[in-house]
Amino acid sequence: MRISTVTMFEQSTASLNRQQGDLSKVSQQIASGRRVVNPSDDPQAASRAVGVDQSLAITDQYKDSRISARNTLSQTDSILGSIVDAIDSAKGRLVQASSDTLSDVDRESVASELKGIYETMIGQANATDGNGRYLFGGYKDNAQPFKKDASGNVEYQGDNNVREQRIDSTRLMAVADNGKTIFKSVPSSAGFVAEAKKDDGSLNSGNVTFRGPQIRDVNDVDYGTDFRITFNTPAETFDVETFDGTDWIPVATQTGVTYTGGDGGSAQQVTYGGVSINLEGTPAAGDSILVAQAGGEQREPDLFRAMEEAIRVLESPADTDAKKADLRNTLNTAMRDLDNALDNVSTVLASVGARVNELDVVDVVGGNRMLNYTETLSNLVDLDYAEAISEYSLRQVGLQAAQKTFVDIKGLSLLNYM
Structure with a gap:
């Protein structure tokens, strides 16, 4: 060749x-x-590496999402902790104001302190996150969730939704509770609250005061039903009424009941639906005492309203028997409202803490997943x-x-x- x-x-x-x-x-x-510089170097490894690299990028995005969620929850935790301290402080002031030794001037001074606490609460309720969004407005996070109306009452302007954030492929976490859940709700364990007001919402004219209410029998067939005690004309009798969804209807077995708790006598206990309340003092015709489930339709919970009512009664001189009765009854109601509000905010605060702990767990899982993906990618192309x-x-x-x-x-x- x-x-x-x-x-x-x-x-x-x-x-x-x-x-x-x-x-x-x-x-x-x-x-x-890198062992695989071009896909042609090892087509199979290059193809698998693309999928692993995408999974690695997604896992890293979830890590950033958890950082954002943790920042929001940390802010919420701090604010709710401040609210708990504020409610505790307000309760202490109300206990002080309940003392018979205080003068009108002393109570006015307490009201001034409560105003400062009240304004602090509103400021915390309208707190924003690091991006300028309001924390407690639900999805309406571009405007203040709590505003005062023309009458000076604080109204909730947000919605009832809860902002959520995906922290992992299978977990969508609530990162900011709405203001209604925090400031206008009560825990499921909340009992009954009494309030002394007439049917039209005005103050009672007499000087009847109440103690309670107290739960006597949770097995009563009518337990959980709101009721109202209304004094008749003349005021020596009263009716126990329940709400049928449209109007207040007298209970047949407790109509025209003789009132025996007048001045100088012992308190009279009134019981309905396994719940009792003690009354004493002299009523006027049309006076009414509402006993309602906390958080029910007849008496929606409102932390700011409780503060407003306490401030109102402390700023007003207790110079008549009717005003003294209003002072005692309003402080009694406000204390129960604050107790329920404290329990509710503490429950939300515990939930926030649990979510932060969950983030720690998901962080560990995500870190292990990142390590596995990195190792797999290294084995394929490094x-x-x-x-x-x-x-x-x-x-x-x-x-x-x-x-x-x-x-x-x-x-x-x-x-x-x-």
Whole structure:
């Protein structure tokens, strides 16, 4: 077989190019630290690496989401802790104001302190996060959730939704409770609250005061039913009434009941639906005492309203028997409202703490997942430097041998021997 000089040159050149290509490929691997520099280097590994890399990026996004959720929950935790302290402080002031030794001026001073606490609560309820969004407005986070109306009463302007954030592929976490849940709700364990007001919402004209209410029998067939005690004309009798959804209807067995708790007598206990309340003092016709389930339709919970009522009664001089009765009854009601509000805010605060703890757990799981993905990706595309350096040395020797061979072949000629 005849081998031409051109053929030998072409074969030598091809061998040089191949050796140079192999050496260049190993050089790129060492420079990049990756075994798979181009998809053609290992198509199967490159394809799997794309999927793992996407999973790694998504897991990292969830990590950022958890950081954002933790920041919001930490702010909420701090604010709710301040609200708990404020309610505790307000309760202490109400206990102080209940003392018979205080003068009108003293009570007015207490009212001034309560105003400061009240304004602090409103400020905390309208707190914003680091992005300028209101924390407790639900989805309506671009406007203050709590505003005073024309009468000076605080109204909730937000919605009833709870802002949620996805912290993992299978977990959507509430990161900000709405203001109604925090400031206008009571825990499920809340009992009954009494309030002394007439049917039209005005103050009673007499000086009847109440103690309680107290739960006597939770197994009573009418337990949980709101009722109202209304004094008749003349006021020596009263009716116990229940609400049928449209109007107050007298209870047949407790209509025209003789009132015996007047001044100088012992308190009269009135019981309905397993709940009792003690009354004493002199009533006026039309006076009424409402006994309602806390958080029910007849008496919706409202932390700010409780504060407003307490401030109102403390600012007003107790210079008549009716005003003294209003003072006692209003403080009694406000104390129960604050107790329920404290329990409710504490429950939400505990829920926030539980969510922060859950974030810690999900962080650990996410960290382990990130580690697994990183390890898998490394196994697929990362370079084994020891093996690569050995390969580089081998390719270098191969290239040198090809170059030496080419030089030797190029110099072969019969003319050298003639």
